[in-house]
Amino acid sequence: MADPSAVRADDLVKGLSAVRADGLVKVFGDVRAVDGVDLHVRQGEIFGVLGPNGAGKTTTLRMLATLLPIDGGRAEIFGVDVRRDPHRIRQLVGVTGQYASVDEDLTARENLWLFARLQGLAGARARTVAGDLLERFGLQEAADRPLSQFSGGMRRRLDLASSLITRPPLIFLDEPTTGLDPRTRGQMWDTIRELVTDGSTILLTTQYLDEADQLADRVAVIDRGRKVAEDTPDALKTQVGDSTLQLRLADGSDTALAADVVRRLLGEDPVLTPESGRMNVPLPDPDRAADVLIGLREAGLGISSVSVAKPTLDEVFLALTGHGADDEPGTDDESRTDDESRMEAAR
Numbered sequence: 001m002a003d004p005s006a007v008r009a010d011d012l013v014k015g016l017s018a019v020r021a022d023g024l025v026k027v028f029g030d031v032r033a034v035d036g037v038d039l040h041v042r043q044g045e046i047f048g049v050l051g052p053n054g055a056g057k058t059t060t061l062r063m064l065a066t067l068l069p070i071d072g073g074r075a076e077i078f079g080v081d082v083r084r085d086p087h088r089i090r091q092l093v094g095v096t097g098q099y100a101s102v103d104e105d106l107t108a109r110e111n112l113w114l115f116a117r118l119q120g121l122a123g124a125r126a127r128t129v130a131g132d133l134l135e136r137f138g139l140q141e142a143a144d145r146p147l148s149q150f151s152g153g154m155r156r157r158l159d160l161a162s163s164l165i166t167r168p169p170l171i172f173l174d175e176p177t178t179g180l181d182p183r184t185r186g187q188m189w190d191t192i193r194e195l196v197t198d199g200s201t202i203l204l205t206t207q208y209l210d211e212a213d214q215l216a217d218r219v220a221v222i223d224r225g226r227k228v229a230e231d232t233p234d235a236l237k238t239q240v241g242d243s244t245l246q247l248r249l250a251d252g253s254d255t256a257l258a259a260d261v262v263r264r265l266l267g268e269d270p271v272l273t274p275e276s277g278r279m280n281v282p283l284p285d286p287d288r289a290a291d292v293l294i295g296l297r298e299a300g301l302g303i304s305s306v307s308v309a310k311p312t313l314d315e316v317f318l319a320l321t322g323h324g325a326d327d328e329p330g331t332d333d334e335s336r337t338d339d340e341s342r343m344e345a346a347r
């Protein structure tokens, strides 16, 4: 095996795109799981692939990572053709989620050491790298506990650490926070941002608009194997609609008067439900919520409840595709074919 550390982000010519995929296609039986997707990821950015279950996100990543054959189109990673030079591609890309068959009885440190050895690092170097990664991912304390005692968040961090052993310049994260609690999710987001600060490029998939919003510089929205939009998170949200300030006025407060306050402050017409004292205010800029609340207080109007609702993935989908994110006919990740298992084994 070539020395993987020979390929490093700083060695690569600046200005190259990290991923350039054109017209990617993957067909499973009569399902076109990926149906002509273009993805152009620049070096040093976080690029998000956003879509519901079954949209084709994982399949796209797996083709780019050489874990699945590409049925149509072409892809280059840092200028290297994915089909022509799969060995080189594997040195350039770190993929999470591929170490599913780790030994539960081994400790985190042993697992990392083992992966490092498998990737061709010498014993002493493997130990150093494992130690560094455990520290970096806040796993030192748990380092010598068996994996069977690890929480979901710790496993995710260890998985990410494993994909960084060879310090690949491009990292694929397939739904890195699905199923994590909010605090662990936030920690994972911080970790991902740090990777970019250190010079990595990230291609991640997510089902959550807020995750794409938090992390991604640019987002491709995928629906039934096709890209239906690509833009910055802000631009996507603007396309879809504004956040909404949802208020319920205190008993006896005057909704008409409240509406006047909103119109004066924001120049927007709120939606009123006078019977229940509810008022929904479109917020082009969420910052203005405070202005509305202060304005209402100054007008002597009481508020019994308040919340700000952001556009959801469902709304993004409805706006972009005319159908919801949930009415997807496809099956989910469970149905792996023998073909794919063999690919995994081959890698």
Ligand SMILES: Nc1ncnc2c1ncn2[C@@H]1O[C@H](COP(=O)(O)OP(=O)(O)O)[C@@H](O)[C@H]1O
Pocket: 028, 031, 033, 051, 052, 053, 054, 055, 056, 057, 058, 059, 060, 330, 331, 332, 333, 335, 336, 337, 340
């Ligand atoms: N190995 C496979 N064999 C058959 N169909 C598959 C296989 N992998 C994925 N699919 C199908 O391809 C579509 C896209 O799946 P996937 O890429 O996993 O979507 P996502 O990651 O966006 O949830 C789904 O309809 C899924 O059922």
Ligand SMILES: [Mg+2]
Pocket: 057, 058, 059, 174, 175, 333
């Ligand atoms: Mg998936």
